[in-house]
Amino acid sequence: MSQTQPETTTLLILGASGDLTKRLLLPGLGSLLAVETQRRVHVVGADRADLAPEEWAETVRAALTSTGAPADVVEEIVSGTEYVRADLLVPEELDALLTRAGEHAVLYFALPPAVSVRVCELLEQRGVSGQTRLALEKPFGTDLPSASAFNEQLLRVVDENRIHRIDHFLGLSTVLNLLGVRFANRLLQPVWSSEHIEKVVISYDEDLALEGRAGYYDKAGALVDMIQSHLLQVLAFFAMEAPASLEEDEVRSLKAQVLRATTVWGGDPVTASRRARYTRGNLGERVVPDYVAEEGVDPALDTETLAEIVVGIDNSRWRGTPFVLRSGKALGATAKRIEVVFRAPTHVPAGLHGQDVPDRLVLELKPAEMVLSLSINAEGDPFDLEQKELRATLGESRMLPYGEVLGRILDADPLLSIRGDVAEDCWRIVEPVLTAWREDRVPMQEYAAGSAGPAGWGVVPERLPERG
Numbered sequence: 001m002s003q004t005q006p007e008t009t010t011l012l013i014l015g016a017s018g019d020l021t022k023r024l025l026l027p028g029l030g031s032l033l034a035v036e037t038q039r040r041v042h043v044v045g046a047d048r049a050d051l052a053p054e055e056w057a058e059t060v061r062a063a064l065t066s067t068g069a070p071a072d073v074v075e076e077i078v079s080g081t082e083y084v085r086a087d088l089l090v091p092e093e094l095d096a097l098l099t100r101a102g103e104h105a106v107l108y109f110a111l112p113p114a115v116s117v118r119v120c121e122l123l124e125q126r127g128v129s130g131q132t133r134l135a136l137e138k139p140f141g142t143d144l145p146s147a148s149a150f151n152e153q154l155l156r157v158v159d160e161n162r163i164h165r166i167d168h169f170l171g172l173s174t175v176l177n178l179l180g181v182r183f184a185n186r187l188l189q190p191v192w193s194s195e196h197i198e199k200v201v202i203s204y205d206e207d208l209a210l211e212g213r214a215g216y217y218d219k220a221g222a223l224v225d226m227i228q229s230h231l232l233q234v235l236a237f238f239a240m241e242a243p244a245s246l247e248e249d250e251v252r253s254l255k256a257q258v259l260r261a262t263t264v265w266g267g268d269p270v271t272a273s274r275r276a277r278y279t280r281g282n283l284g285e286r287v288v289p290d291y292v293a294e295e296g297v298d299p300a301l302d303t304e305t306l307a308e309i310v311v312g313i314d315n316s317r318w319r320g321t322p323f324v325l326r327s328g329k330a331l332g333a334t335a336k337r338i339e340v341v342f343r344a345p346t347h348v349p350a351g352l353h354g355q356d357v358p359d360r361l362v363l364e365l366k367p368a369e370m371v372l373s374l375s376i377n378a379e380g381d382p383f384d385l386e387q388k389e390l391r392a393t394l395g396e397s398r399m400l401p402y403g404e405v406l407g408r409i410l411d412a413d414p415l416l417s418i419r420g421d422v423a424e425d426c427w428r429i430v431e432p433v434l435t436a437w438r439e440d441r442v443p444m445q446e447y448a449a450g451s452a453g454p455a456g457w458g459v460v461p462e463r464l465p466e467r468g
């Protein structure tokens with residue numbers, strides 16, 4: 001293993017010949033290095049695949065170059081990179097790898113989740129240096145008990161601040177822009193509460209279908225794949241109290257606080273959730289089969305490809321405002337956004353006429369854009385009202401979300417990593433819905449691929465009295 005400079009961080013990728021490494025992690029690193037060219041990273045790949053060193057070097061070169069890392073930076077990394085063939089579940093092979101990686105490595109688990117858990121068991125038995133950091137991919141557990149058991153196990157390996165549970169949505173520019181939008185101007189900060197906001201809709205509708213990912217997706221479904229993880233993180237950034245600073249402890253504690261107050265709307269998972277699955281249809285020119293006829297799909301799993309849940313936040317800022325979280329695949333149009341619907345003004349002067357449309361703020365996740373629609377005087381007759389739009393481009397991200405998140409990890413800063421209690425709470429929030437769906441208390445609807453999804457979604461049930 002090459003001699004590393006003191007400021008060099010070793011990124012040890014476990015599962016280096018897999019899809020995530022090639023498609024997201026290394027390109028993310030490339031985009032980080034395109035911005036932070038001074039950063040020194042020693043990349044070590046480990047996997048049980050028999051890769052020739054040149055093949056690995058070429059994978060690293062191609063991925064880093066594809067996202068704009070300058071040629072000299074790429075070549076420096078490529079000249080120092082190594083590939084180690086190892087079965088990470090064989091204690092001697094794992095031990096030899098960790099000894100070679102040194103005391104300060106970031107261990108990035110790009111492994112199947114069940115393998116990651118077993119490797120962590122071996123780390124617990126072996127022990128690691130106090131400087132080691134662990135980066136763990138989603139899904140983190142499969143339910144609340146498994147997430148909580150995994151947390152306990154990880155804490156026996158390293159301290160919480162050295163555990164980085166990954167959610168690349170925390171690297172999305174619009175999510176980070178929420179900090180400025182909410183806290184850096186006099187206009188929006190005072191109206192960010194249930195007193196002024198009637199409803200918030202956080203959506204992530206994709207126009208892609210399964211795209212060969214049955215192995216993972218068919219066991220997860222839209223609720224676990226998107227809402228349980230990513231969209232609840234967006235909600236936390238949207239709804240948390242104002243941090244005094246951007247220190248990780250401050251921000252992560254406030255996110256945890258707001259999620260602790262979050263529950264299924266009205267305490268009833270049946271009225272507060274909807275699920276559906278796509279059937280044969282067209283996505284552009286392409287004919288998409290029924291979801292259950294897609295390769296690798298097991299119809300018995302009864303997996304949804306579109307999910308919607310309504311949650312509420314029981315604190316003084318948000319009580320009474322429903323948050324609708326929705327995500328799905330194979331839809332006719334993408335909709336990746338946060339939509340804030342404002343309450344009507346307390347009084348409009350008699351004599352001003354116009355349509356009864358609420359004011360809205362839409363924060364588009366991709367591309368990053370903000371649109372504020374307000375009722376003001378119409379053109380022509382000034383005593384008529386109409387909606388006018390104020391638009392702002394929030395700017396292209398300076399790097400890929402994976403780059404943003406990885407940069408913090410390499411700096412040993414967990415600001416953009418999920419804390420253990422939050423990972424568990426996100427399971428606790430969706431658990432009643434998952435149970436209701438397993439018990440078939442919420443019907444599975446259908447929608448044709450390429451359509452807008454079933455009609456009538458997005459409606460918030462009247463809040464029922466809380467139970468028990």
Ligand code: NDP
Pocket residue numbers: 014015016017018019020021023024046047048049086087088089109110111112113115137138139216
């Ligand atoms: P892959 O199956 O493509 O890659 C995992 C790699 O780990 C494979 O090369 C696999 O080898 C290797 N591996 C498995 N067991 C061992 C072992 N005992 N010793 C050494 N190597 C081993 O998975 P992905 O890259 O898709 O996913 C990795 C992680 O990232 C998962 O947790 C996933 O949920 C998460 N993730 C993935 C995303 C994606 O788009 N791919 C998106 C977000 C998260 P082999 O092929 O021989 O089994």
